[in-house]
Every structure is written in C-alpha cells, then in structure tokens.
Amino acid sequence: MGLTSKLAILRHxxxxxxxxxxxxxxLPLFTVPQLQAWSSLSSSSYTTTSISFHNSNxxxxxxxxxxxxxxxxxxSSTMVKAIRVHEPxxxxxxxxxxxxxxxPKEGEIxxxxxxxGLNFIDIYFRKGVYKAASLPFTPGMEAAGVVxxxxxxLTGREVGDLVAYAGNPMGAYAEEQILPADKVVPVxxxxxxxxxxxxxxxxxxxxxxxxxxxxxxxxHTVLVHAAAGGVGSLLCQWANALGATVIGxxxxxxxxxxxxxxxxxxxxxxxxxxxxxxxxxxTSGKGVEVVYDSVGKDTFEGSLACLKPxxxxxxxxxxxxxxxxxxxxxxxxxxxxxxxPSMMQYTSTRDELLETAGEVFANVASGVLRVRVxxxxxxxxxxxxxxDLESRKTSGSVVLIPDAVNL
Ligand SMILES: NC(=O)c1ccc[n+]([C@@H]2O[C@H](COP(=O)([O-])OP(=O)(O)OC[C@H]3O[C@@H](n4cnc5c(N)ncnc54)[C@H](OP(=O)(O)O)[C@@H]3O)[C@@H](O)[C@H]2O)c1
Numbered sequence: 001m002g003l004t005s006k007l008a009i010l011r012h013x014x015x016x017x018x019x020x021x022x023x024x025x026x027l028p029l030f031t032v033p034q035l036q037a038w039s040s041l042s043s044s045s046y047t048t049t050s051i052s053f054h055n056s057n058x059x060x061x062x063x064x065x066x067x068x069x070x071x072x073x074x075x076s077s078t079m080v081k082a083i084r085v086h087e088p089x090x091x092x093x094x095x096x097x098x099x100x101x102x103x104p105k106e107g108e109i110x111x112x113x114x115x116x117g118l119n120f121i122d123i124y125f126r127k128g129v130y131k132a133a134s135l136p137f138t139p140g141m142e143a144a145g146v147v148x149x150x151x152x153x154l155t156g157r158e159v160g161d162l163v164a165y166a167g168n169p170m171g172a173y174a175e176e177q178i179l180p181a182d183k184v185v186p187v188x189x190x191x192x193x194x195x196x197x198x199x200x201x202x203x204x205x206x207x208x209x210x211x212x213x214x215x216x217x218x219x220h221t222v223l224v225h226a227a228a229g230g231v232g233s234l235l236c237q238w239a240n241a242l243g244a245t246v247i248g249x250x251x252x253x254x255x256x257x258x259x260x261x262x263x264x265x266x267x268x269x270x271x272x273x274x275x276x277x278x279x280x281x282x283t284s285g286k287g288v289e290v291v292y293d294s295v296g297k298d299t300f301e302g303s304l305a306c307l308k309p310x311x312x313x314x315x316x317x318x319x320x321x322x323x324x325x326x327x328x329x330x331x332x333x334x335x336x337x338x339x340x341p342s343m344m345q346y347t348s349t350r351d352e353l354l355e356t357a358g359e360v361f362a363n364v365a366s367g368v369l370r371v372r373v374x375x376x377x378x379x380x381x382x383x384x385x386x387x388d389l390e391s392r393k394t395s396g397s398v399v400l401i402p403d404a405v406n407l
Contacts, residue, residue: 078102081403082174083382086136088128091383091390094173099138101176104151109181111163114405115197116172117142118377118385118398119230120294120319125170126386132170139382140172140400144187144196154181162187164357166201167344173382175402182350185357191364195371198397199234203360203369205316205343206234209292210242211359213341214312218243220289223279223306225299226319227264228255228395233372235292236262241368247282249275249299255395258372275299279306290314297321309334316341372396378403 082099104110122139124130132139144164150157157163163184171177187196209231210216216239224239226232227248239246240263248264250256256267268278279288287308293299296318304313304326313336315323331338347353363369374396377385380403388394 080175081380082138082171083140083379084136084138085126085132088126091126091386093126094139094383094386096380096382099174101174102178104149104154104178106151106153107181108151108178109147109154109157109163109184110149110176110178111143111145111165111184112148112176113143113145113172113174113402114162114193115144116140116379116400116402117166117197117201118382118389118400119201120317120389122173123386123390138171138173138177140174141168141170142166142197142201143172143177144193144200145176148176151181157181157184162189162193162196164193164196164200166204167347173379173400175379175404183353185354188361188365191361194373194376194399194401195364198230198371198373198399199360199364199369200357201343202230202397203234203364203371204347204356205231206238207356207359208341208343208346209235209314209316210238212346213314213316213339214290216242216244216290220244221247221283221286223247223249223275223288223291223303224264225249225270225291225293225295225303227259227262227267229294229319230394230397231294231316233258233262233396234369236264237369238363239263241363247279247288251392258395262370270299274302276302276305283308287311292316294318295320296323300324300326304330304336307334307336309336311336313338314341315339373399375399376401 078101079098080101081096083094084097084099085093086095087093101110119142121130121141125132125139144162147157147159147161147163150159164187165179165184169179187193216222222239222244224232224235224246227236228250236246236248236259246264247266247268248259249268249270250259251269251271253269256269259267266282268275288306288311289308290312291303291306291314293303293313293315294317296315298320300315300323307313311334326338347356364371375388375394375398377400379400382400385398385400389398
C-alpha cells in the first residue's frame, strides 16, 4: 500500500481521536511530518532510555510439550523465546521456552516486542485466580513493539510501524506475537516504546477510573489505595491534575514520598495507621467522594466507611484477595454507588480504544502524567519480577525487556 493511502487511514484514526479529545491539537503529537515519520518507522528509528537490569538467578527451562505452538523438529525460522505456564502456581511456573509464533492470518499482524508491561492481572492468571483459556499459555497483556509482518489483504498497518496494545489476547511475554490489527494503536513518535508499554494498560485503566467510572472534578476529595503502584501513581497524578484533593494510602515511607511527589496532598501509611480514622480526620468527618480501591479484601470494608453519603466505591482489583460479598444494606446506609470496572470493557470498540489511548498519550506528551518506570527485568526473568510485584517490593511501572532487544 502506498504512503498516501496509508496516511489517509491513519488520518481517519487520528480524526476520531481529535474529535473526542479537543486538547490534542495543541500537543506536538500529530503534525504531518510526524505522521510521515510514523508511516516509515523502523525498529532502529527511535531511541530507548538507558536501562539497568535487576540481577536474578531465576531458572530457565526449555521444554517441548503440547499447546499453542510448542517446539517441533520441523519448526522453521518462526521459533522465538517466550514465557509459558504449564500449570498454575508460584513464580517458578514461569518457564522460558522456545515456541513457534507462526505467521499472521487475515486481520492480524506479527509484532516484535520491544518492551512488555508487567501487571497484577498477570499474577492472577499465573496463580489460576483467573483461568487461562488453555494450558500451557503465555501470560502478558501489555506490550509495545514493531510490526514485522502483516496478514494477507490487511491495510492500515505496515511493517516497521511502532504499535502498542493492552488487554486481550493474552501472550505479551514473548519476543514476538500475533495480534489482531484492530487491537493495536500507533505509538506517537514522541513516546518511547518502554514508556508506551508501561502506560497502555495502566494509563487506560486510569483514564477509565477518573474520567468515566466516576468523573473527578475540582473540589472532590478522592482516596487512592496502593497509591505508589503502577496504576496508583498515574491515578494520583491524573486526579490531582483534574483539581481533586488526593489522599494516597501506601505501605512504606519510601512509597509515601513517591505518592506525595505524584500529587497526594495527604498520605496515609496504612500498615501503621488506621486509614478510616485518618480519612475521617483529614476530611473533618465529611468523607470522600470516591475511593479507588485495588487492594480488595484488606481494605474494602474500610473504604466504604470512608465515603460520604452518595459516594462512589470503585473497586478495580484485589491485590490482597477477593473482598467478601457485600450485602445491599452496606450500601443503603449512605446511598452509596458500587462499581467493579474492567478497563477492557471500556475499550472494546475501536473508537473507545483510540479515544482512551489518545488521551493517555496526550497526557504523557503534555507532562500531566510522568511515567515512573521504576523496575526493568529481562523478559527471561519474569519469575523474579512477579515475585517482587507480589511481595510489594515494587513501585511505579515494571517493564520486561525481551532479552534480544538491544538497548
Ligand atoms: N480493573 C481493571 O481493569 C484493572 C486494570 C489494571 C489494574 N487493575 C488492578 O489494579 C491493581 C494495581 O495493579 P498494578 O499492576 O498497578 O500493581 P501495583 O499497584 O503496582 O502493585 C500492587 C500493590 O498493591 C498493594 N498491596 C496491598 N496489599 C497487597 C497484598 N496483600 N499483596 C500484594 N500487594 C498488595 C501494594 O502496595 P502497598 O505496598 O503500597 O500497599 C502493591 O505494591 C491490581 O489489583 C490490579 O488487578 C485493574
């Protein structure tokens, strides 16, 4: 396909973004030269930040076995390295194996991943809290990479494009993966692939939380649990930028310092202090308009107690375990609203995906969001990364870099 038709398709995508995001034109994201640059992106045409890897002794193992595309004698040059899970369990079930990735079919593209985002949902799937469709499976729901092949007849995406995706299909912990072309978005040239891989899922989740589940406005007071986490860091910054008073709850002094820097006017160290009492003191007994609770079991009940009448309880995760069932009477006492959103349901159409990703990219480009990539690991050492995320040692975003990627 020629450059002109490619630009026409890209322009269509961008017009959708601009129509829904009036703030975009003032950003240096979509000038014509940049569109042209995007059209001709190659894997060597952008720079990456300098990265130091964590050391880890996590074991690798190469096994054949059944499943999606296991190693076989007849496999051709489509063999790549990927993490696979053969049975649910601890971080040790994440195995570094050879898999055959195949070629894209109609409507699909093949992407060489530059950076893979680590998310708590990967832990739920690894442990079997959420069930993968089949075993073995490759985890991962967030990545940025370069298109290296397009399916027959596909228009609008070309080899060399830098793209990112978040959500289904699972399988991002791989050097290469096949993706439906309509699930990826073009990454603006101003955004590094490592940054893109850290904000596609976490940033779009944040957009859903502060702009759609509950619209944060000036004058609101919001409570954010796990305020120094991957989503939490972005959530505090975005809510602050929307004019809210942000109360962040974290487990350590180090995380408290980061949360303050991310725009929390008040920080509660909920391992040492009773957060319900502290919220009561901070709000002079009034309570908060909304609680963003991703911790779940350990915080849910207290979160309800922090809300003012007609407040919004937004439970979007369960890092400490599933909350107990909630009787309606627990909401009736203050006429509370309760929602349990999934980012994927808010980005299921192409328009919604482009709109949401566009707003996130725009906020990164304008400086509203400063993305904290606090930890990077080689993809082969995903087990160490999982262990650290699960044991609350990480803050900000965690990114896995495919071992073959030359930074
Ligand atoms: N609904 C959606 O669409 C959606 C999308 C993305 C993420 N999420 C959810 O958002 C949450 C954050 O995800 P993330 O990837 O950004 O992870 P994260 O917040 O960076 O890591 C989880 C944090 O939760 C806190 N935590 C509290 N109790 C914990 C426990 N018992 N075990 C482990 N962590 C505990 C820890 O912070 P402290 O040490 O400060 O307590 C920990 O750092 C997760 O629950 C995830 O499932 C939901």
